[in-house]
Amino acid sequence: MTLTLTDVTLTYPDGDARLTALDRVSLEVPAGTLTAVVGPSGSGKSSLLAVAATLVAPDRGRVVVAGTETTGLSRAEQAALRRERIGVVFQQPNLLPSLTAVEQVQVMAHLSGIRPRAARGRAEELLDAVGLSGQADRRPHQLSGGQRQRVNIARALMNEPAVLLVDEPTSALDHERGAAVLGLLLALTRERATATVLVTHDRTHPDRADTTVTMEDGRLTAGGRTA
Numbered sequence: 001m002t003l004t005l006t007d008v009t010l011t012y013p014d015g016d017a018r019l020t021a022l023d024r025v026s027l028e029v030p031a032g033t034l035t036a037v038v039g040p041s042g043s044g045k046s047s048l049l050a051v052a053a054t055l056v057a058p059d060r061g062r063v064v065v066a067g068t069e070t071t072g073l074s075r076a077e078q079a080a081l082r083r084e085r086i087g088v089v090f091q092q093p094n095l096l097p098s099l100t101a102v103e104q105v106q107v108m109a110h111l112s113g114i115r116p117r118a119a120r121g122r123a124e125e126l127l128d129a130v131g132l133s134g135q136a137d138r139r140p141h142q143l144s145g146g147q148r149q150r151v152n153i154a155r156a157l158m159n160e161p162a163v164l165l166v167d168e169p170t171s172a173l174d175h176e177r178g179a180a181v182l183g184l185l186l187a188l189t190r191e192r193a194t195a196t197v198l199v200t201h202d203r204t205h206p207d208r209a210d211t212t213v214t215m216e217d218g219r220l221t222a223g224g225r226t227a
C-alpha cells in the first residue's frame with residue numbers, strides 16, 4: 001500500500017493574508033520504501049507530515065493513504081483511518097512519565113482495538129524489534145533520548161500501519177544515533193512493508209533512504225533521488 005500526495009496546497013492564516021506552507025506538492029511513497037524529506041527550517045516539512053497524517057486538511061489536492069482518498073472523509077472517518085492505517089512519530093515525544101516502556105506501547109492497543117492480553121505480547125515483540133528488549137520495564141527518565149525515540153517508533157507500529165510518518169527531533173539525537181534510527185526505520189520499513197516518510201534535519205544520512213526529496217518554501221524541489 002502506498003502514500004500518495006497529488007498537487008497538495010496548504011495555507012495558514014497570516015494576518016490579513018495567507019502563508020503558503022505547501023505549494024502544489026506531489027509525492028508518491030510505495031510500500032516497503034522510505035522517503036527522507038530534508039530542507040531548511042520553515043520550508044514546510046512538518047506541514048507535509050501533518051497533511052499526510054490527515055491531522056491538517058489541505059486547501060487543495062489529494063492525499064491517498066493505503067488506497068483511501070482522505071480529503072473527502074469526515075473528521076471521524078479520518079480519525080478511524082489514523083487509528084487503523086497510520087503511525088506517527090512526532091518531533092516532541094509525549095511519553096507518559098509514569099509508564100514503563102512496554103506499557104507505553106501496550107497502551108496504544110486500547111486505541112487500536114487489540115485485546116489486552118494480545119497487546120502485552122505484541123508490545124514486547126515491538127520493543128524487541130526496535131532493540132529495546134532489555135529496557136521494557138524502564139520509565140522514560142531511565143531511558144536515553146535515542147531509546148525514548150525507539151519507544152515512540154514501537155508505539156507507532158502497534159496498529160500495524162500502512163503508512164509510517166516520522167518527524168525526527170532536531171536536537172535530541174547526535175549524528176551517530178540519528179544514523180542508527182534511520183537504519184532501524186529502513187529495516188522496519190522493509191519488514192513491515194510500510195510507506196515511510198522521515199523528516200530529517202541531518203543532511204548527511206538521507207543518502208541511505210530509498211528516495212530523498214528537498215522542501216524549499218513549501219515546494220518539493222527537483223533533485224529527489226531514487227535508489
Ligand SMILES: Nc1ncnc2c1ncn2[C@@H]1O[C@H](COP(=O)(O)OP(=O)(O)OP(=O)(O)O)[C@@H](O)[C@H]1O
Nearest residue numbers: 012013019021039040041042043044045046047048
Ligand atoms: N499552525 C500554523 N499557523 C500558521 N503558520 C504556520 C503554522 N504551522 C506552521 N506554520 C508556518 O508554515 C511554514 C512551514 O512550517 P513547517 O513547520 O511545516 O516547517 P518545517 O520545515 O517543518 O520547519 P522546522 O524544520 O523548523 O521544523 C512556516 O513558515 C511556519 O511558520
